Amino acid sequence: MNFDPAFLLNEVTRIxxxxxxxMFSQASKYAIKSVIYVWxxxxxxxxxxxxxxxxxxxxxxxxxxxxxxQLVRAKIIGSQKGPNGGFYADESHSKITLKDxxxxxxxxxxxxxxxxxxxxxxxxxxxxxxxxIVKVRKGIDSMLTTKSIxxxxxxxxxxxxxxxxxxxxxxS
Amino acid sequence: MNFDPAFLLNEVTRIxxxxxxxMFSQASKYAIKSVIYVWxxxxxxxxxxxxxxxxxxxxxxxxxxxxxxQLVRAKIIGSQKGPNGGFYADESHSKITLKDxxxxxxxxxxxxxxxxxxxxxxxxxxxxxxxxIVKVRKGIDSMLTTKSIxxxxxxxxxxxxxxxxxxxxxxS
DNA sequence: TTAATAAAAGATAAAAAAATCCTTTATTAA
DNA sequence: TTAATAAAGGATTTTTTTATCTTTTATTAA
Ligand code: FES
Ligand code: FES
Numbered sequence: 001m002n003f004d005p006a007f008l009l010n011e012v013t014r015i016x017x018x019x020x021x022x023m024f025s026q027a028s029k030y031a032i033k034s035v036i037y038v039w040x041x042x043x044x045x046x047x048x049x050x051x052x053x054x055x056x057x058x059x060x061x062x063x064x065x066x067x068x069x070q071l072v073r074a075k076i077i078g079s080q081k082g083p084n085g086g087f088y089a090d091e092s093h094s095k096i097t098l099k100d101x102x103x104x105x106x107x108x109x110x111x112x113x114x115x116x117x118x119x120x121x122x123x124x125x126x127x128x129x130x131x132x133i134v135k136v137r138k139g140i141d142s143m144l145t146t147k148s149i150x151x152x153x154x155x156x157x158x159x160x161x162x163x164x165x166x167x168x169x170x171x172s
Numbered sequence: 173m174n175f176d177p178a179f180l181l182n183e184v185t186r187i188x189x190x191x192x193x194x195m196f197s198q199a200s201k202y203a204i205k206s207v208i209y210v211w212x213x214x215x216x217x218x219x220x221x222x223x224x225x226x227x228x229x230x231x232x233x234x235x236x237x238x239x240x241x242q243l244v245r246a247k248i249i250g251s252q253k254g255p256n257g258g259f260y261a262d263e264s265h266s267k268i269t270l271k272d273x274x275x276x277x278x279x280x281x282x283x284x285x286x287x288x289x290x291x292x293x294x295x296x297x298x299x300x301x302x303x304x305i306v307k308v309r310k311g312i313d314s315m316l317t318t319k320s321i322x323x324x325x326x327x328x329x330x331x332x333x334x335x336x337x338x339x340x341x342x343x344s
Numbered sequence: 345t346t347a348a349t350a351a352a353a354g355a356t357a358a359a360a361a362a363a364t365c366c367t368t369t370a371t372t373a374a
Numbered sequence: 375t376t377a378a379t380a381a382a383g384g385a386t387t388t389t390t391t392t393a394t395c396t397t398t399t400a401t402t403a404a
Contacts, residue, residue, distance in 0.1 A: 022195075022281050022285065022287050023194075023287060024287065026363095029287075032288060036300055049379095049381085050380080050381075051380090060362080060363055061364095062363065062364050063363050063364080065382085066362095066382095066383095069382060072382090079380090079382090080370095080371080080380085081369075081371055081372095081380055081381045081382080082370060082372050082381080083373065083378065083379045084379085084380090085372085086380075098301075115201075116201050116204060117198070117201045118334075118336065120339075125334060125337055126333050127334065127335070128204075128324045128327060128333045129204075129270075129315060132311075132318075133315065136308065136311040136315055139304075139307060139308040140308055142304075143301060143304035143305065143307075143308055146304075155300060156300060161298050161299060161300045162290075162298070162299065163299070164290065165291045165292065165297055166297055167292075167294070197392090198392065199391080199392075221349095221351085222350080222351075223350090232392080232393055233394090235393050235394080237351075238392095238393090240351085241353080244352090251352090252350085252351080252400095253350055253351045253400045253401055253402095254351080254400060254403095255350070255401070255403065256350090256401090256402075256403085257349075257350050257351065257400090257401070
């Protein structure tokens, strides 16, 4: 047994991540948190690096960096190389929704396609859950489009919601 | 390029399955369809083999067999070895819901735990999507608990819903 | 009692997703 | 102009999920 604290923390984090894939892939969960975090910093005019983002949202840095690359390519956030560079969001990104974020990372299987895996989702050839799935999907859609990402960031700044666990379950 | 028809059909099926993992794992999608199919057959007092189930729900036989094993262990369906054996459902299984099915295969990360991956989901330490996720989850819960599996099977028998694509997108 | 049948179990293999490592390119401040 | 900085890109590794193959066990009908 390895009692190195750093190892143990990693281990706890790893275990807490097992089978927690409700709706979003690990990658799109990191993407959502990253974008919100970038916005919180952009609201105070600070560019932020991949390293800081990874640390703040408790995600592996290198993997987070890859995701950030994709987000930049999809024009969901901006980036700047070199000293004082980093990732940022500005007016040009203010129309972007979390739905765009998820789509950029996971594709749009969350929003179309049959929930039970039939080749296509349709009223003409509905699977046993089709009509319920359509309803659930409406909820998901509104969850990801109703509030702007900027507003979600403001809520985090106000402390109404948070990007990490503050109740001390991992960081004693 | 391989023009063998069997290969091509497999290929089309494989491709149609790529990135279609909305909410359910591939395994729990097969599980849901399997259980509903078993019920349709049990309603006409027929036990049904893993081979037939796999074929009818368009899932790989061996993988389906593994899933069926798990469902039997979880007492979601019954099984009988030997000639005239197979899988079945009866009165003793009539209280089971699709929620139990999904839980048996995927665990209950779909019903508890933070949708954005925080160590725990709570009102005290809500992630930016918490309140919306709670609503969506209510929808998912009712989708999987409102109708009995037997009723879903009856709807399939009546032709109101279906377990495979009948509109001819794969089987010409 | 035996041959056939079908599920259960175990071991591997293949594919996809998550994560890490290393090199290159752009930027900027000194 | 140069050294330091930080993103971008590429390649690889690890882990998880999906899928297949083989052997064993139970059952039953002949
Ligand atoms: S057909 Fe399955 S969700 Fe629409
Ligand atoms: S805290 Fe994230 S869903 Fe409840």
